[in-house]
Amino acid sequence: MIRLYDYILSGSCYKVRLFLSILGQDYETVPVGFYPAKEHKKPEFLKLNPLGQLPVLQDGNLVLRDAQAILVYLASKYDQSGLWYPDEAAARGRVSMWLSFAGGELMTASAARLHDVLNYPFDVASLRKSARKAFVILDDHLAEQELLDWDWIAGPGPTIADIACFPYVALSNDGGIARDEYPAIERWLRRVMTLPGFIDMPGMLMPWRGESPEEQAV
């Protein structure tokens, strides 16, 4: 049974929760006291991941850290379609490029959120500025992709690049970053949120799916 060391408010852990749900894969959750206990910095956890970070995935004897690496593993091992982490060289290059962006430039939005919600002592003005720069790059890219009839970050179909980039963009409001100036990002977020098997996390606002029967007032 896959085991996920998880914190409910972590966008990085959520990348893995989301992809496992999309894959329809069972797993066991081990909640780790990220806050206020800072369990992930203590010796017991450092044995699992010396970087002291979440998420960590255990599958049999394999122990993996880094949300992006975990997505690569899960797609390679469990995705029957082969579409989430495509084989073809150029596609794989594109996916990797955006996985790095998700674990790199987009993490400024994550840090701004940690500052605003959990009082991490960061220079939040600088983080927000960097995050907005990253968002402009992503918005420009997505708008251009649309003109070429590609609805997803790395190609015509969704890949783990979309999963990796999604959470901290969708949670940007938590870090004081509004998305009024990124209409292409807003369209892409909606496409991600309507993927089969999509699950949300606290702080995410879902579009209406038109499912629930409403008894309207007369």
Next chain:
Amino acid sequence: MSQKIPKEETQHMSKELDPASRDQWYVIESSEDLRTNKPRRTRLLGRPILGERSTSGTVTIREQSEDGKLLRELPAVERYGYVWTTLGSPEKPLFDMPEFEEDGRRLVICGVLTVRTSPGRIVENFLDLSHFPFVHTDILGAEPMTEVTPYKAKLDESSGELWVTDCGFYQPQAMAASSGAAEVDYRYRVPQPYSAVLYKSSPGKADAFDLIGIFPQPLEETVCDVHCFMLVYDDVSSHEGMLQWQQGIFLQDRIILENQRPARLPLNPRAELPSRADTSAIQYRRWLKNLGVQYGVA
């Protein structure tokens, strides 16, 4: 060991704060997180304060000037897993929560989460039922079970506290321990304008109540560190499981709270349009107005 503070300065410090805001007890840290060599540097009602624990365990809290000079010592009370203080002279000691004396409950201190809004907006959200299906979808509520049946909100004459009773709501997952949907009874107690506790039917013990409390610490008028606890009957969940469940609920409220305009709670009854489901809010705002609360209100 208070320093001798010039009279002009004490007048300045207390002059801008209305007594109703100033004379409350506020949590500034959990007991566990105020450790020797780990002081709490924070703000309360716009004033810098410093909380410290000595090697012998005693807690000292002092107000500071903006440039870090230590000013007067403030009262320090350690209770319910928290460290409390006040900038003024509360009429009463810190309110009682007798449930803390009862056996069998587990205490979960949920950690401080910061929200950019006023303490009144936070308390009012805590008292509100009708947002459950929309903000805590498929957890504390679900469409179409959105009807809010009439309930009562009343100032208790002897204690001076606001009580909200006879509330009920259909909840798919009322608490971390819940294994299915239930009709849940709720009561709310507001012992001070900026503190609130709720009592809800416990899924862990029949005919008993779980407590959840919320103590916003206003750093400024529209920025609060929110301290939240749960005192529950739960033999199933891990401590971390319960804690993360409650933190998740709070993050769902946070994006709402940060996007209400104005951030300060409007006390003029004509400023916003309540419905009958907002009975608690109507009484709450009226109470704050009668008390003369000015900090964090519009």
Next chain:
Amino acid sequence: MSETREDWHAVSGMSDLAEGCARAVTLLGEDIAIWRGENGSAQAWRNQCPHRGMRLSFGQVRGDRLSCRYHGWQYDEAGQCKFMPAHRNMIPPATVCVPSYGCREANGLIWVKLEGDGDASFDAAFDDVTAAGGLETGMLFCKTIFVDGSHEALADLLVAACFPPFARASQTLQDGGFECDILDHGRSPDESHVVVAWKRHGSDRTFSTSYHGQRQNRSIIRVVAKTEDDSPETLVIALQAMTDKRTGLHLVASSSGEAESDGRKRLYFGHWAQRLRWFLENPDAPFDGFRPWT
């Protein structure tokens, strides 16, 4: 300035507000919720639910209604509250409604008017602009960029600017390319337009393009590029004065009426807009085709 509150201002490309979506825009310091229901027309409302002040831009669009994210109060396109979920059998009082602003869609853009009479004034406001050929029908929304600065300062800058060429003859529009060398640039003797001499990378042929930049009204700049024997190419930049420190620039080009060629044009102007944004953010950078005339 109170008179600008009575003007129509562009706030978004039409295609940037899809059906079933709501978002916030800022205009002259006002927080506005724009949304589009299943009936297709865009609405612009004060971004505040009358119940508990929740910003409606976070709301859910359900069919032809906007549902507030906090307590699910539903409003129809006229801004009238039609349903309060906490009281399922009650008809909400008529007093529960959201103030709305004038909102019209034309020429690929969504226009909002904060004060004064609504729809009636829209056609009148753009009569003289249309007559001058500024906002023809069938214009193609290309991209919006956002920059720091007041719209006044940006308007002055854009009217007098020298741009890299956008012209059919250059083939730049055909393949979305942008590579050309500016050989010379100058103001015409009568100061009415800017003339640029340029050539394509990898080609010896020289072109000359004249840019006629005109301020159509307070917030619309129209630039017509005429390259030799080509028919003129029009670019319209509609400025959105968000605050006095931030401005949105909505770029609209003329449509060829043919989807594939329009697609290439959007791609071209998308890149062009990114370059313009870079130039506006780096005003001290050496000239590379974008330059205000001083």
